[in-house]
Amino acid sequence: MLGLTEEELTAVRLSLRVALWATAASLPFGVLVALVLARGRFWGMSVLNGIVHLPLILPPVVTGYVLLLLFGRKGPIGAFLAEQFDIVFAFRWTGAALACAVMGFPLMVRAMRLSIEAVDQRLEQAAGTLGANPVWVFLTVTLPLSIPGIIAGMVLCFAKAMGEFGATITFVSNIPGETQTLPSAIYTFTQVPGGDAGAMRLTLISVVLSMAALLLSELMARQAERRLAAA
Amino acid sequence: MTLVVDVRHRLGAFSLDVSFESEGRLTALFGRSGSGKTSIVNLVAGLMRPDDGRIVVDGTVLVDTSRGIVVPRHRRRVGYVFQEGRLFPHLSVRRNLLYGRWFSTVREKRITFDQVVELLGLGHLLARGPAALSGGEKQRVAIGRALLSDPRLLLMDEPLASLDEQRKAEILPYIERLRDEMAIPVLYVSHAIAEVARLASTVVLLADGRVLAVGGPADVLGGSEIVPIVGPGEVGAVLEARVASLDVSFGLTSLETRAGPLTVPRIAAGIGSTVRVFIRASDVMLARQRPEGISALNVLAGRVVALTEESRTVVDVALDCGGQRLLARITRRSAMAMGLASDTPVFAIIKSVALEDGGRLASWERGPPARS
Numbered sequence: 001m002l003g004l005t006e007e008e009l010t011a012v013r014l015s016l017r018v019a020l021w022a023t024a025a026s027l028p029f030g031v032l033v034a035l036v037l038a039r040g041r042f043w044g045m046s047v048l049n050g051i052v053h054l055p056l057i058l059p060p061v062v063t064g065y066v067l068l069l070l071f072g073r074k075g076p077i078g079a080f081l082a083e084q085f086d087i088v089f090a091f092r093w094t095g096a097a098l099a100c101a102v103m104g105f106p107l108m109v110r111a112m113r114l115s116i117e118a119v120d121q122r123l124e125q126a127a128g129t130l131g132a133n134p135v136w137v138f139l140t141v142t143l144p145l146s147i148p149g150i151i152a153g154m155v156l157c158f159a160k161a162m163g164e165f166g167a168t169i170t171f172v173s174n175i176p177g178e179t180q181t182l183p184s185a186i187y188t189f190t191q192v193p194g195g196d197a198g199a200m201r202l203t204l205i206s207v208v209l210s211m212a213a214l215l216l217s218e219l220m221a222r223q224a225e226r227r228l229a230a231a
Numbered sequence: 232m233t234l235v236v237d238v239r240h241r242l243g244a245f246s247l248d249v250s251f252e253s254e255g256r257l258t259a260l261f262g263r264s265g266s267g268k269t270s271i272v273n274l275v276a277g278l279m280r281p282d283d284g285r286i287v288v289d290g291t292v293l294v295d296t297s298r299g300i301v302v303p304r305h306r307r308r309v310g311y312v313f314q315e316g317r318l319f320p321h322l323s324v325r326r327n328l329l330y331g332r333w334f335s336t337v338r339e340k341r342i343t344f345d346q347v348v349e350l351l352g353l354g355h356l357l358a359r360g361p362a363a364l365s366g367g368e369k370q371r372v373a374i375g376r377a378l379l380s381d382p383r384l385l386l387m388d389e390p391l392a393s394l395d396e397q398r399k400a401e402i403l404p405y406i407e408r409l410r411d412e413m414a415i416p417v418l419y420v421s422h423a424i425a426e427v428a429r430l431a432s433t434v435v436l437l438a439d440g441r442v443l444a445v446g447g448p449a450d451v452l453g454g455s456e457i458v459p460i461v462g463p464g465e466v467g468a469v470l471e472a473r474v475a476s477l478d479v480s481f482g483l484t485s486l487e488t489r490a491g492p493l494t495v496p497r498i499a500a501g502i503g504s505t506v507r508v509f510i511r512a513s514d515v516m517l518a519r520q521r522p523e524g525i526s527a528l529n530v531l532a533g534r535v536v537a538l539t540e541e542s543r544t545v546v547d548v549a550l551d552c553g554g555q556r557l558l559a560r561i562t563r564r565s566a567m568a569m570g571l572a573s574d575t576p577v578f579a580i581i582k583s584v585a586l587e588d589g590g591r592l593a594s595w596e597r598g599p600p601a602r603s
Contacts, residue, residue, distance in 0.1 A: 126317040128304040129276050130380045131334030137305075140330075144321045 004205075008198060010177050011185035012205055018093060018181055019161035022100035023154055026108060030153060034112035035138065055167070056106040064170025067099055071171075095172035096179045100164045104157035111156055115149020116142060148221040155217035159210055182206055232416045234258060234384065238274055238284030238294070247271070247281075247440040255433030257410045257417040261424070261451075262437035263460055268420040270440075272386045275418065276311045277304030288384045289416075305334070310377030310415075312387040316369040318361035324372050325357040331380025340381060342413065347375045350412070351405055367398035371405060378413070385409075385417045391426065399426075406430060424461055428452055428469045428509040436460065448507065453556055466547070467511040468557045474502050483528075490552035493581070494528040512547060515559035516580040519569055529581040533557060535571055550579055 004012070037049055055063045071078040071089045081087040089095035119142050127137045143150075165183040172179040174188060186202045189195035237250040247267045260268040273279045275286055275293070280301055286294040288309070293302045310331070318327050328347065348354050351371045361369060370390050377385055387406075391399045403426075410417060410430065421427050427434060427448060434451040436444040444456040449469040451457065458466055472486035472493060479497075486493040486506070498506070522530060533552030540546050546566045550557040557579055571577070 120317075122313070122315075122317055123319060125278055125304075126311065126313060127319075127330070129278070129307070129309060129311040130331035130376065131305050131308070131336075132330075133303075133305045133334075136334065141319060 004201060005198070007176060008185065008202060011180050011182055011202065014093060014096075014177070014180065015162055015182040016209075018096045018100055019158050021094075021097040022104060022161040023108075023158045025097070026101040026105055026157060027154060030105065030108040030112055030157070031143075031150065034109045034116055034153070035142070037109065038113045038116040052109050053106045055103050060103065060164070060166025061170050063102060064099060064167035067095075067102065067167065067171045071095065071098065089172075091172050091175060091179060093172075093178055096168050096181060097161075099167040099171045100161035101157075103164045103167050104160035107160055108153040108157035111149050111153035112146065115146040115152070118149070119145045147224045151217055151220045151224065155213055159213055162206070162209060162213070232256075232289045232384075233287070234289075234416065234418065235285065235287040236271060236275065238271070238281040238286065240270065240274065240279070240281045240284070242270065245270075245440060247274075249435075249437070249440065249442045251435050251442050251445045253433045253435065253445070255416070255431070257419055257431050258433045258435060259419045259421055259427045259431035259448075260435050260437055261421060261427050261431075261460075263422060265439075266437040266460075267440040268422075268437055269388055271437075272311070272388050272418060272420055275384070276309050276386055277302065277307050291383065308335075308337075308381065308383045310380050310382030310385045312370070312373050312377050312385065312390045314389045314392055316361075316373040318364075318369055318372055318376070320361055322360075323357070324353065324359050324361065324364070327361065327372055328353070328357075328375050328379055331376060335379075335381045337381045341415075342378055342381065344379065347378050350408060351375045365398070366394050367401045370394065370398075370402055374402075374405065374409070378409075378415070382415060385415050386420075387417060388420045389422070391421075391423075403429070424452060424465060424467075425509050429507050449556070452509065453558065465511065466558060466560070467509055467514075468555075470508050470510060470555060470557075472506055472508055474498070474504050474506065476502065488555060490533065490555035490557060491531045492529075493531075510557065510581060512558040512560035514582050515557065516582060517548065517559050517561055517565075517569065517571070518578045518580060519575075521578050522580060525580065527580045527582055531557065531579045531581070533577060533579055535573055535575045535577060537573065538566060538571060548577075550577065552579065 174184045189199035240247040453468045475485045482497045533550040536549040548559045
């Protein structure tokens with residue numbers, strides 16, 4: 001296929017795995033935080049909002065370095081997780097997934113928050129008077145009505161994860177087969193003489209994957225919207 | 232059933248301070264927009280929490296701030312029919328109807344799904360989505376949805392306000408059947424006097440967040456407290472009438488009232504059923520002798536009870552027609568020329584325009600025949 005070398009294929013597969021895990025693992029947190037930001041009214045909302053958006057504003061290298069400090073082998077959280085649950089992030093593909101999730105999180109939350117805010121709160125009130133407690137109101141009214149935005153948030157997070165470079169390489173380095181994702185592999189190719197062909201092949205794959213994700217999300221969102229409009 | 236509302240609440244510059252009790256099957260909150268009607272309904276539903284007060288439905292305390300009781304809205308079992316329907320756009324009509332059913336904890340359902348579908352004529356709509364419904368159909372589904380949640384009280388916030396006359400005509404008979412056939416009390420918000428006259432068993436008159444009067448529709452809608460609310464042109468009297476006979480060839484219905492017989496354009500209510508009609512004071516003319524050869528179909532004999540000078544030109548004449556109160560608005564000059572005084576015998580001519588109005592009221596009966 002496209003004459004990819006084994007090394008290049010590994011990078012593609014690793015990137016897909018990292019991006020899928022980053023998206024799936026941050027989904028429940030993303031929905032929760034989006035809900036809190038959209039509907040909550042408490043002191044410290046702007047602090048939470050700031051923390052969520054921080055990775056969007058900070059240089060990715062800084063985010064990667066903070067992750068290294070916190071989740072590295074000697075970091076407070078990393079050491080605890082390694083000791084108690086045998087979960088290690090440093091220089092593993094799981095660490096790449098964590099870095100991608102953190103970088104994609106603000107994009108995910110932003111899209112979801114906007115679509116939850118767009119849900120008519122009067123419908124939620126109506127559900128309440130019909131006997132639904134707040135959890136059921138969320139599950140049966142708010143969530144189904146904000147599905148298009150939730151899909152959009154997932155795709156944005158996935159796309160960001162596919163392309164994440166700075167935080168990943170800072171946090172988990174660039175180890176072929178373990179943490180060398182597509183962008184890292186392209187970067188490596190550009191650093192060696194005669195690597196242009198490889199870089200070009202991976203760049204093409206990168207473009208195709210991103211376009212496919214975007215088209216898929218458009219399709220799913222349109223379908224969800226059609227279902228809502230028809231209902 | 233009893234409904235006790237005794238609340239004080241502040242909303243910016245508006246303050247609500249109301250206290251009333253009602254035993255009626257359909258209690259209407261009547262007043263201009265901004266008088267606090269919707270606020271009261273929202274307080275009962277639990278969408279707002281009063282600063283201070285008590286709300287009790289049939290012995291069940293929903294709110295008692297002195298005892299720190301505020302039941303959350305999903306445990307109140309009040310069915311709320313909103314002005315704009317508020318159907319769930321992502322669910323079919325069937326699933327909208329069954330939404331509250333799912334959460335209802337009452338084991339013995341008083342109302343079945345089939346009953347509601349039949350009562351509101353929803354059978355052919357079940358598979359559709361809310362976007363494919365007309366305004367009237369949406370309101371019927373909203374009423375059905377509220378009924379099926381097994382409420383102890385049904386709240387209706389101007390359910391007809393967003394509909395045109397024809398759609399109103401479509402829904403009113405359903406609300407009457409609801410009132411008469413279901414054992415669920417209704418708290419009904421409206422600012423349309425004819426609607427209240429027709430539906431209410433108890434009327435709570437509201438202005439600027441205060442209760443002006445509570446009582447039967449004839450007393451409250453015909454009383455003097457209503458004048459500042461509806462304006463001087465809209466005062467009148469409520470008559471309770473029984474459908475006596477139909478005249479198919481002329482398309483007319485004969486009604487029996489305490490004041491005497493009334494003929495109105497044909498209505499759909501069955502013979503023997505009772506309806507309430509509202510007759511505006513400005514639609515009543517007076518004569519000292521029984522008039523002959525006039526186009527008006529309805530002439531009622533009575534006596535003058537009282538004259539109230541509304542201005543230099545206008546006088547309101549309260550009449551007693553066979554024990555039924557009637558109000559006529561005439562010029563002061565006519566009153567003097569006719570020599571009207573207390574106890575003068577007169578004939579009240581209800582103008583054809585008045586009957587057109589009465590007819591419009593009556594034409595709302597069209598739709599499925601109300602059961603008697």
